[in-house]
Amino acid sequence: MSDLAGQVALVTGAASGIGRAVAARLQDGGMDVLSVDLLPDPDGPGVPFEADLTSPEANAAAVTTALERFGRLDVVVPNAGIQHVSPIESFAQERWDTIIAVLLTSPFVLAREAWPALRESGAGRFIAIASVHGLVASPYKAAYVSAKHGLMGLVKTLTLEGAPDGITANAVCPGYVRTPLVEKQIAAQAEAHGLPEERVLEDVILAPHVAKKLIEPQQVAEVVAFLAGPHGAPFTGAPITMDYGWTSR
Numbered sequence: 001m002s003d004l005a006g007q008v009a010l011v012t013g014a015a016s017g018i019g020r021a022v023a024a025r026l027q028d029g030g031m032d033v034l035s036v037d038l039l040p041d042p043d044g045p046g047v048p049f050e051a052d053l054t055s056p057e058a059n060a061a062a063v064t065t066a067l068e069r070f071g072r073l074d075v076v077v078p079n080a081g082i083q084h085v086s087p088i089e090s091f092a093q094e095r096w097d098t099i100i101a102v103l104l105t106s107p108f109v110l111a112r113e114a115w116p117a118l119r120e121s122g123a124g125r126f127i128a129i130a131s132v133h134g135l136v137a138s139p140y141k142a143a144y145v146s147a148k149h150g151l152m153g154l155v156k157t158l159t160l161e162g163a164p165d166g167i168t169a170n171a172v173c174p175g176y177v178r179t180p181l182v183e184k185q186i187a188a189q190a191e192a193h194g195l196p197e198e199r200v201l202e203d204v205i206l207a208p209h210v211a212k213k214l215i216e217p218q219q220v221a222e223v224v225a226f227l228a229g230p231h232g233a234p235f236t237g238a239p240i241t242m243d244y245g246w247t248s249r
């Protein structure tokens with residue numbers, strides 16, 4: 001019997017990339033999973049739930065749906081994300097607002113709405129997919145870097161508030177992971193850095209990784225499964241960096 005069996009998880013951004021791998025891994029571990037996404041995949045892992053997480057009401061509805069459908073909620077994985085690459089002087093206001101809504105306000109609303117259920121769980125887990133960009137910056141990513149740094153503050157605050165109720169809060173901080181989010185920014189990175197697209201992966205994306213590799217989504221999912229399980233209990237308030245040495249410099 002798996003350590004995770006009988007528990008319930010809510011994973012956002014579960015139709016693609018890291019979120020999809022996390023939902024699949026938690027489901028394989030025996031959990032019931034609500035797979036929340038703007039464009040849910042009916043054939044993907046978990047029970048699909050459509051929500052535009054820029055809306056606080058949609059975040060609340062996701063929590064309510066998990067509780068109605070499964071009767072409890074033990075693990076919340078705020079993961080949905082978007083990126084926008086632009087120099088500061090031409091960074092569109094609308095892009096800033098949307099990125100802050102998805103990457104920072106959504107995790108806040110999910111935490112607030114899920115808190116009573118996480119308390120009732122007895123071993124509630126809030127496992128945010130942050131980023132190495134919650135710890136360090138890169139140029140042309142003002143909104144993303146700001147939102148991820150803000151998310152680190154939210155995780156620390158939840159750590160302090162959750163401890164008396166056995167709730168842990170952590171931030172997984174990967175370097176570059178092989179997902180559509182990275183593939184989609186190659187053209188914009190080429191333009192911002194004045195490079196041909198074929199040089200972006202090596203010269204820009206992999207430049208900060210000491211080992212010149214991309215992380216695989218399944219590697220992030222294994223970390224989330226560990227944190228969700230009983231051996232993850234002592235981890236709280238932790239930035240869990242998995243960045244091929246990026247932040248060692």
Ligand SMILES: NC(=O)c1ccc[n+]([C@@H]2O[C@H](COP(=O)([O-])OP(=O)(O)OC[C@H]3O[C@@H](n4cnc5c(N)ncnc54)[C@H](O)[C@@H]3O)[C@@H](O)[C@H]2O)c1
Nearest residue numbers: 013016017018037038052053079080081131176177179181
């Ligand atoms: N890929 C990387 O290199 C990397 C590195 C560090 C951290 N991250 C973080 O991991 C998380 C997942 O990224 P990914 O690379 O798997 O991206 P992805 O683009 O493959 O998947 C993101 C998912 O989020 C969903 N989403 C976006 N906006 C939404 C909204 N308004 N409402 C509901 N769902 C929405 C998308 O539909 C998509 O399915 C993000 O928070 C990202 O910042 C990614």
